Amino acid sequence: MAHIDYYFATISPYTYLAGMRMEEVAAKHGATITYKPVDLITLFGRTGGTPPKDRHISRQEWRAQELVRQAKKLGMPFNLKPAHWPTNMAPSSYALIAAQKAGGGDLGKLVFAFTRSCWAVEKDIAQDDVIRACLEEAGFDPDLADTGMLAGADEYAANLEEAANRGVFGAPFYITDDDQRLWGQDRIEDLDLILSGKL
Template sequence: MAAFDYYFSTLSPFAYLAGTRPWEIAARHGAGVTCKPLDILALFARTGGTPPGERHPSRQEYRLIELERQAARLGMPINLKPAHWPANPAPSSYAIIAAQNAGGGNMGQLVQSILRACWAEDKDIAGDAVIRDCLDGAGFDPALADSGLLAGAETYAQNLEDAVKAGVFGSPFWVTAEGARFWGQDRLGDLDAHLAGQAA
């Protein structure tokens, strides 16, 4: 069975723009998806990246231009200056990990609802009520927001190690079972083609 790991930060606007397309692509090819939310700032520190707020003003400005362009192209609402960004990404990441372990709901919907809460709805994704609403809306037990925190923390840390080992350096990032890598929501077409056997 084809499969790929999905590395992302719940703070990432480009992961938000990826939407549920990774799961739609997976469904077309009968592929499994493993969500690996991680600490993006720690990943930058480990792989030579620079946090957005520390980049040259030209780079910061162009990032916003690109986000606005991509969102418009995709027909997705986006707030370029969210009220609660950057929030603590750990609670929402732990909830995603707990939901994936529990099963029974819609993972694509859960991940996207958390990202949308930040980038389109001006909600604090570190807040318990927001996380519970996202879990419930995606068909998961809202109590997962409170359970498995230790296991979630351990997996969250391991996801960072796995990312570095796999050659991941940004969000969103997809790595297939055989090690093919795809960075950025604008490379989802390449992932689709790869899974179809049409690209390297």
């Protein structure tokens, strides 16, 4: 059975734009997924990247155009300058790690709920009430926001180390079980082709 290690950040606009398309590809091929939230800003520093606010103005301007273009292309609501960005991505990441351990809900839906909350509906995903609402929306026990958070801290840190060691440098980032690495929401079609044996 094919497997995908999925590295992402809950405040990444490109993770939001990926929507649930990777999960659809995985289901098509019977592939399993391990969700690995990472501290993207720290990862940038570890792998030669630059946080958006520190990039050259030409790159910032391109990013602003590209995000809006991609959102329109995908028919997704999008706010280029959300009220609560950047925000602390650790609490939502801890909740996602706890949800993955607990089971009972839809992890892809949870990732999308967090990212949509940030980029489309102006909510702060560092806040407990927002985290609880996202957990509930995705079919998880909202009390995971209280009971599972501290246990997620070690795994969150381990995900960062693992990501840096496996060649991950951005989000969303997909690694197949034969070490095919794909970066970006615009590479999901390639993931489908790889799992089909066509690429």
